[in-house]
Amino acid sequence: MNKIDWQQLKAEMKDAAASLGIDKIGIASAEPFTELKQRLVRHRELGYESGFEEPDLDKRTEPSLLFEDPKSIIAIAIAYPSKLQDPPKSEPGARRGLFSRSSWGDDYHGVLRERLRRLEAWLLERVPEGRFLSMVDTGALSDRAVAERAGIGWLGSNCSIITPEWGSWVYLGEMITNLPLPHDAPVTESCGSCTACIDACPTDALVAPGQLNSQRCISFVTQTKGVVTDELMRKIGNRLYGCDTCQVVCPENKGKNATHHPELMPDHDKVKPLLVPLLTIGNRAFKEQYGNSSSAWRGRKPIQRNAVIALGNFKDASAVPALAEVLRSDTRFELRATAAWSLGRIGGEDAAEVLRTAAMREQEETVQQAIKDALMSMTAST
Ligand code: B12
Ligand code: SF4
Ligand code: SF4
Numbered sequence: 001m002n003k004i005d006w007q008q009l010k011a012e013m014k015d016a017a018a019s020l021g022i023d024k025i026g027i028a029s030a031e032p033f034t035e036l037k038q039r040l041v042r043h044r045e046l047g048y049e050s051g052f053e054e055p056d057l058d059k060r061t062e063p064s065l066l067f068e069d070p071k072s073i074i075a076i077a078i079a080y081p082s083k084l085q086d087p088p089k090s091e092p093g094a095r096r097g098l099f100s101r102s103s104w105g106d107d108y109h110g111v112l113r114e115r116l117r118r119l120e121a122w123l124l125e126r127v128p129e130g131r132f133l134s135m136v137d138t139g140a141l142s143d144r145a146v147a148e149r150a151g152i153g154w155l156g157s158n159c160s161i162i163t164p165e166w167g168s169w170v171y172l173g174e175m176i177t178n179l180p181l182p183h184d185a186p187v188t189e190s191c192g193s194c195t196a197c198i199d200a201c202p203t204d205a206l207v208a209p210g211q212l213n214s215q216r217c218i219s220f221v222t223q224t225k226g227v228v229t230d231e232l233m234r235k236i237g238n239r240l241y242g243c244d245t246c247q248v249v250c251p252e253n254k255g256k257n258a259t260h261h262p263e264l265m266p267d268h269d270k271v272k273p274l275l276v277p278l279l280t281i282g283n284r285a286f287k288e289q290y291g292n293s294s295s296a297w298r299g300r301k302p303i304q305r306n307a308v309i310a311l312g313n314f315k316d317a318s319a320v321p322a323l324a325e326v327l328r329s330d331t332r333f334e335l336r337a338t339a340a341w342s343l344g345r346i347g348g349e350d351a352a353e354v355l356r357t358a359a360m361r362e363q364e365e366t367v368q369q370a371i372k373d374a375l376m377s378m379t380a381s382t
Helices: 006-016 034-045 057-061 108-126 143-149 196-200 230-236 275-279 283-290 294-298 301-314 317-329 333-346 349-361 365-381
Strands: 024-028 072-079 132-135 170-177 206-208 239-241
Touching: 006 024, 006 108, 024 143, 034 057, 072 108, 072 143, 108 132, 108 170, 143 170, 230 301, 230 333, 239 301, 275 301, 275 317, 283 294, 294 301, 301 317, 301 333, 317 333, 317 349, 333 349, 333 365, 349 365
Parallel strands: none
Antiparallel strands: 024 072, 072 170, 132 170
């Protein structure tokens, strides 16, 4: 590989990015991420992890543990849309929930992996001795730490990598390689004195600039499968999967709406669906509707539970019969307990009657308690 002009190859690769369907490429060194390691240790000690991260902190921060003799890391970013054109209205009797933007269109894992394969093929045509290890999201490395080092963008106070070109509406991926490509410098922009994301976070999950307590982050909570606390259920609002608040308020995202990847464009009725039909959606129908979206990775249960929560938060009495049916016949106790909470939140004599009837029949202790709490909350608010 001695005769190759690596600077030239890097320039040609960046020129080819758009034709490969990639919006930005940067090169990071493959040196250990020593500072990040300390950070991740502290993060764990504080109990701020989500549990979705790779647990082995050495693997997370030492590229040489994942790949023999790494020489550089090629980071990529793909921009995604942030706006719905003419979204369907959420109205009384026809309430709708929201999927976060990162789950619009086709699952980004597949889209980025395909782009990384294209890039690998492009490089192999020029350097047949090239070796590559690609990852997107589920790999051991921190995609944000790699992107930051590769000059893709800066780490915002909301934790997101913010690119000067597309804001933070970008997916990240990378490949470790034996090609000694010259490294890029990190970008020099920063958040300055802005604190809009920290101020807007509904649960104060952003405990400091760039530091997240995942356990309080609504994005995380929407992806869990159990019964959620009263406080967090109120804050979930009508979010069915993920949370975009700290990005929506970011001034760096103003006017940023990438619409040039057709496979990432949203289907209105899927990303802002009616809530009531979701309560009874079967496995097969769920897979047909959402199987190709990144929101489906935890199955239908969290999304159905969030739909139940959203109906409670809308306080729309027309949802009482549908919620009563969940409380009466859903086999999953988490869904029944959440339905009891929602009925309590909606209130009124019909909801109270449903709860009282359920109390006589319900066997599961968690649900019994949720019914009692719901009836108590109704008494307290009258
Ligand atoms: C676990 C995880 C989550 C968890 C935890 C998120 C978090 N902030 O830690 C939950 C479920 C909450 C989550 C939510 C979201 N996620 Co997520 N998630 C991940 C995952 C798998 C690991 C992240 C991780 O390890 N976090 C631990 C923290 C400590 O490390 P880190 O953020 O990776 O690294 C940074 C910090 O350590 C910081 N740091 C290091 N040292 C120091 C020192 C100081 C002083 C400071 C201030 C900071 C600092 O710098 C590092 C790099 O910039 C990555 C994919 C991956 N493999 O990396 C995607 C990823 C981060 N998620 C992504 C997305 C899109 C989201 C959501 C926007 C989805 C949504 N709409 O709901 C939200 C955003 C929430 C938020 N404010 O961060 C994208 C981010 C794209 C981008 N532009 O930044 C990623 C990269 C997936 C991808 N491949 O595109 N996610
Ligand atoms: S994703 Fe939502 S809950 Fe999580 S930090 Fe951002 S605004 Fe807060
Ligand atoms: S809202 Fe302000 S502080 Fe937060 S990430 Fe954007 S620019 Fe940075």
